Amino acid sequence: MKSHLLVVACLVVSAPALAAPPASKEARPPPCQDQTIERSIWPQGTSLWGTGRQVAEREMSSVLASVEMGRARLGDKTLSGLRLKGGRLVAPSASQELVGAVLQGAASDGTPVEVAVCGAEVLAKDSSLVWYRIQVWNGVSASWEDPCVATGRVPSPRALAVPGVWDESGARSDKGGKFTFACENGAIAKCVNWGYRPWAKKGGGSLAELHQACTRMARADYCGDGRSHTREDNLIDVYDGLSVLTRTTESSEAWDVKRASFEAAWSAEGATCLSRTRDGQEVETLMAQCPGRFEMAQKDLGEGDQCTVVRKGGAKAVLLRNRSYGRDEQVMHQGVAR
Template sequence: MEKFLLVCLFLQLPSLAHAGPPASAKPSPMRSAGRVSDAERYARRCQAQSGSRIARPQGTMLWGTRRDWNTEKVAEERSSVLVSADLAPLRRAEAGVTALRLDGGHLVASPAPEAGDALRGVVGSVLQGTDSDGKPVEVALCAAEPSPEDPGMIFYRIEAWNAVAQEWENPCVAVGRVASPRALAVGGVWDASGAHQDAPGKLTFACENGAITKCIQWGYKPWDRRDGKPLADLHQACTRMARADYCGNGQSHTHQGTTIDVYDRFGMVERGEWDPAKASFEAAWAPDGATCLARTRDGRALATILQECPNRFQTDGVGAPGEGVGEHCTVRRMNVSPEAALLRNLTFAAPKGAASAAKAP
């Protein structure tokens, strides 16, 4: 039976109105807040909080985190209040816990807890994290919830210390369908260009509304293997595809609600029924971006992509060998074989103004 995956990318979030805060609500990030002591700061982690929502439209997200604690600041798309965390040393831990380690899709306390609750010792820990500017930020693990589809994969409710408001806050961007997003613990770190780097002792808390977690939920778990081969490259290619990061530079080119059909060369996800009147081939993907591009997802002219990453694509050799039926490229990567592409996608409801062809500027 054919498997197919129709994915609605809600990667450019609409503006979300602030709810009127009750009298006990935490201070706004714009308010002046006195510095609290270390003891008071840790005592206040993981407590019940009134909701706060981002009041600015967000661009497409890699980590799924806020760009900046100051919601009035217009932050660059590739910035984040939390991009990585250190497994050790811990800033705070439950009694007896000296470190955490990452085992596939979940964290394990060290030394290992006695028989019983495998999550014991993880919740309550405070890790040293880093934002996209390289500044330190603490992150607390407040709850752990196994995934119903895969009990070995754990979603964490996390809080990061907002030094502007002097409060613990969920760093994950909330949307209507996921109003209180959680995060997965994923090995390694992603930089501003969207590239993944193995970094021993470091992990990424990837929020539910970001591409890193979306791709894991679509089946591409970077810690898993298929036929003896790791899925890390498939997952990385997926993060490029989910955000329409053609140039592999971390810049996305998609809009909210764009429906795509995702499929791969290994049969993990197969292409569904394709009606050319409703969907058309968009691109083939490698871990460092698109290898073959028919048109853009957001409707901009292909010439703008050629300008964004010059000397990356060429316009000759349309319909390079190795492409599937109906997968005709308008531009393709220079000096890259078709076999380098791990994933492909169709896009439904072609955006108005989409370029059908482009010449180098």
């Protein structure tokens, strides 16, 4: 059965900036309590982590960018031997509960942050995938807060435990004993949810590079430097060479095939070539934002996908392609992610 995906790049809001925990912990309230969180709101584009920004003016900053597995505790006990199996945190003993555990994490600038696991929901169709409810300690407000940013479509977002760590350029790396709590409204979690699970394999190959390419594509990060070039409610149709997702060929209420056109091809480092931008800016303007990366040239990828701008320095492996509406059609068609 073919899998199709139409997705929406959504605008998100920010949670309050988080500071390092204070030295004294005796007077702290317990984590994982229901509470109303005050949020500062500003346009952010499509988020990578799905978390609030650490610095309001910096698109690629996060209040929670990485989590350590080696320094977890549950009450007054240390949880040694915690590991990640697929998208699931596994305790050293099957009898040990992870809900209520507190882990050590870090913001995107390395500032220490404590992370509490408040709930775990195993995906019914795939036990390797668990949605977590998390909170982080905010030393400024002296309270536990949800770092995940809510949107109108997902007002109470959860988080996935994803192997690897992303930096502020959007690049992924494997760092021993660390992982990412990727919130539901961010590109990292979205790409997992769409089928690009970095721990999985298809056709004998790992999906890790496909997942990374997807995070670039979801945010329209053409230059591969972390900057997004998308707008709220921009529909995209995603397809890849392994047929994890295939191109949509029939129109529906949510997607008009005739109005859609090829946008770009993607590698783990950003766009390998493109025909136009998703946010409607001229390709020459984009090229000026990452000088020396692209050049004007024709490239035919087949199936009607033709590029007018290509990556310099030799061909990069095309892992994903996408189609989207042009500037005028985006206004006419609004859809829902599925």
